[in-house]
Amino acid sequence: MSYRIPDTFIAEHNAKLVSGLDEDYAALGRRLERSGVDIETVTSKVAAFAVAVPTWGVGTGGTRFARFPGPGEPRDIFDKLEDCATIQQLTRATPACSPHFPWDEVSDHGELAERAKALGVRFEAVNSNTFQDQPGQKPSYKFGSLTHSDKAVRDQAIEHNVECIETGRKLGSKALTVWIADGSNFPGQSNLNRVFDRYLESMSAVYAQLPDDWRVFLEHKLYEPAFYSTVISDWGSSLMAAQALGPKAHCLVDLGHHAPNVNIEQIVCRLIHAGRLAGFHFNDSKYGDDDLDTGSIEPFRLFLVFNELVDAEQRKAPGFDPAYMLDQSHNVTDPIESLMASAMETQRAYAQASLVDRAALEAAQEANDVMLAHRLLKAAFTADVSPILAEARRRGQGAIDPIAAYRASNYRAHKTKERPAVAGSSSGIV
Ligand code: RM4
Ligand code: MN
Ligand code: MN
DSSP states (O other), X not given: OOOOOOHHHHHHHHHTTHHHHHHHHHHHHHHHHHTTOOHHHHHHHHHHOOOBEEGGGSSOOBOSSOBOOOTTOOOSHHHHHHHHHHHHHXXXXXXXXXXXXXXXXXSOHHHHHHHHHHHTOEEOOEEEOOSSOOTTOSSOOTTOSTTOSSHHHHHHHHHHHHHHHHHHHHHTOOEEEXXXXXXESSTTSSOHHHHHHHHHHHHHHHHTTOOTTOEEEEEOOSSSSOSSEETTOSHHHHHHHHHHHOTTEEEEEEXXXXXXXXXXXXXXXXXXXXXXXXXXXXXXXXXXXXXXXXXXXXXXXXXXXXXXXXXXXXXXXXXXXXXXXXXXXOSSSOHHHHHHHHHHHHHHHHHHHHTSOHHHHHHHXXXXXXXXXXXXXXXXXXXXXXXHHHHHHHHTTOOSSHHHHHHHHTHHHHHHHHOOOOTTOOTTOO
């Protein structure tokens, strides 16, 4: 029997913290009431908020220089599911995971679906992988996949995406996320126009295989591994492609996939306006696609993104139904701790953005009262909503302090015994 943290252990851990939480929650409730905010409304919203865990994030990640594996790492998707279930058990913010194929491939998808169900984990968007060659694979992706000059390579990449849809159907997923590494490293290496045409042609073939109730998420990325140009480099290319493909195609925003200092919240706003926001891969970065923990570097930017999301939610923007996922690489921390902290940071930004006095903000904007408008946003951003997050977790039988409870449970030590290290695990490679 593999180790799971007993629910009784979490309850006992909470018992030590509950009186402090009650005090803090009541004090925050009184504070918010003075500004016309009902704390219970915010707590219910936070409790209903969910962000999916990337299956590739529960293993220790690495850079192109090295990977330093941690103890008790998941060896396969079944181990990964256990870790995802533990993150959900403690945080109650992550009821789903987002799988990556073929990294998570198994011989029996029925068994995988059953195991996930038993652990209480759902499958969100299925990610395809045409950015590396698999052992024994003949046509190579070295020079591209869906946009390759050779039709045989394009067909192989199309087929893989169609297989991902098939697999996803068996797992109860309703979306396919496509990120391609296609692009060029040298000016002149490829024809910028032709590769985009090929992308549309290949993706049309994938799109044609989407079930009626599915969506496809197109993920753009400015650079890496193609360093001169990528085929789907930005939200403009992504939106053009989504609009050309049809109503089931939407644009996914990975926070790390933009040029430094780009106004991501404005991109989010425009995609919502177009009715094409697929959702997010949350992470944080200082320089590029760093895949650092969400909210660890620029929490204000995360808040501003959520400010747009809450604005859209409250004005009931047509077609607004974003899928929230994390996409991170944990190189120096325990991945479970990082994912828990990151899930909580998304909840924090959501709760803070829910505090914005939108009527007052609109009035200040219309009156050109710049300072007041800015102060209204800052007031929401600087509010410490931690008691709301903790209370939402406690009500859902999660841990008041997930990281402390996780450490006290010795989960990692248990897994270190259960999971002897194996070579070649796909975990955490991003
Ligand atoms: C990419 C991109 C994709 C992810 C891969 C592993 O940079 O963010 O979403 O699937 O990394
Ligand atoms: Mn991503
Ligand atoms: Mn990325």
